[in-house]
Amino acid sequence: MDRQVSGQAMIKRVLKVTVKKLPQKPGVYLFRDLHDKVLYVGKAINLQKRVKNYFSENKVDFKTKRLLENADKVDFIETKSELESLLLEARLIKQYRPRYNIRLKDDKRYLYAGFTKEPFPRLVLLRQPEKEPGLLNWFGPFPSSYALKEILRLVRRIFPHRTCQKMLAGGCLYYHLGLCPGMCRESVKNYGRTVKNLSLLLGGQTDQLVKLLTKRMQQAATAEKYETAAVSKRQLQLMARLWQNYRRFPETEKIIKQLETVRQLLVCWQGFDPLLIHRLEAYDIANLGKDVVVGAMTVLLEGEPDNQQYRQFKIRGEFQGDPPALRQVISRRLHHRRWVYPQVILVDGGKGQVAAAFQALAEKKLIGQIGLIGLAKQEEVLVIPRIDQEKIVSWKLVASLPILQQARDEAHRFAQRYYKKLHRRITFD
Structure with missing residues (x-):
């Protein structure tokens, strides 16, 4: 018993030393056990400060204590922005289903985003995507439903997409606001690109999305399709602005x-x-x-x-x-x-x-x-x-x-x- 306690104390000291080496930048952190299994995934505006907070002496949360008792090391992935870390967190939770991110499989509080299996897929929000047979693909879980809805509200200005159930001949309200391409006016091929863009973004694969948009812009410019190139260029500019300005994590x-x-x-x-x-x-x-x-x-x-x-x-x-x-x-x-x-x-x-x-x-x-x-x-x-x-x-x-x-x-x-x-x-x- 004493050896077990001393061993846990040693691990905790090692973890504390590791924390001091974390960057003071946005990113995602992963607690792992002795067998390298992911126990918990979290996001942070400042990786070092956030993870350091787990070792505060006045921490009384039972779940945190159990997490630290089982943790052997902390890995991290640095991101360019808070928004990027939020998206990456959702992807990693879905990938690893960590024990201390609680019961994700049956938890109805987590929100997901998904595309329907339609010629012009709709972007929908739902709680239990595995029970929805009509989905093309889905992303999440997102621990913050507000953050997901806020992201989609902002991203819709960059990649207008369909959300309404019925397609109106004259275009819906979102079409007239420039937030939906208007399915009766959009080709399947062009809208497929929008679905691809949003899938990469919601899947936390933002670097791939930037590379894809840059490639499209360069190809369009080479083919002298300057209007098409301008669309991709504007999307890249708006994404960069969104990455820079998005702030939703507690400051102190x-x-x-x-x-x-x-x-x-x-x-x-x-x-x-x-x-x-x-x-x-x-x-x-x-x-x-x-x-x-x-x-x-x-x-x-x-x-x-x-x-x-x-x-x-x-x-x-x-x-x-x-x-x-x-x-x-x-x-x-x-x-x-x-x-x-x-x-x-x-x-x-x-x-x-x-x-x-x-x-x-x-x-x-x-x-x-x-x-x-x-x-x-x-x-x-x-x-x-x-x-x-x-x-x-x-x-x-x-x-x-x-x-x-x-x-x-x-x-x-x-x-x-x-x-x-x-x-x-x-x-x-």
Whole structure:
């Protein structure tokens, strides 16, 4: 037993030395065991800092401890950008199916992208691609569904592609926005190139994609097909810009640790493991009497505010207090399925507000898929419902976290701003 412990300690020291040699650049890291089997795949904006964080003395996460006990070495693949590392991570998870990336085969939380078997393949998002016989190919799993959807939104401007089920003779909305080539106007050969481009990109084979586009550009220029060459050149330029500007990883270790604490609370009290908290939504209600009642939603992406995704709601019907108003706001938000669902919902308030939000989630059958926390103003404590068989059975109060206080305060500020705007309008009208 003592030899086993000392052996593990030796391995841990060796791993720590290895970590110091990792580059401070974006990339993907792989923990391997004594038999060279991949145990875990992760991505990082800074490989050395991210992997070093695993050896922090205050790490209490059970899964991390078990991972380090079984790990023998850390390999890495350096990438040119954060976006490239995200795509490569998905490809390597699919390739190795690592033990500590949890149960990928049956886990419905992971999102995949795939092309359908049609003359003009559609790009679709799905949870369990192996159960879909109508797929040409598929990519993933992507631990962050938000990141995948964000990538596709940005990439669509470079490689317009089909997503709609029915092809309209006059072209769909995306065609008129320049985001779909318009199948009735596009040849099978040309669209096949688009599918090839996207397949390489989503498969994490970005270097091959760059080589392919460069070759097409040079061949078109040699054949004096300058318009075709210009298309490939523009695609290369837009890709380079996207690689350079894409940022979706948490900037500081403090944010990472706080989000990890939130994740552990959800695992412990709600039996729900979001794995990584990419999107957190905070809600608040503002009112003065019954004349003007509004709600607000603010968004944190990777721990940073994203005000482009903030939303405001005017309460419908007769006002009966903050909890019913909050339930209405969250219900209306969840009705918008095109808005990416968060991993966590934070409400400004105590048990009454949390219970109202819980009812909204239950209506949409999202209990166990989205975490739920309240933050009471006066006490400044987190109100966490313990959920058992889709029912709240008890509550836990714990010390608040700065990142959640900031999210709550931002929702309060945004709600108050909207309330004052409507109140002035009513007063002066």
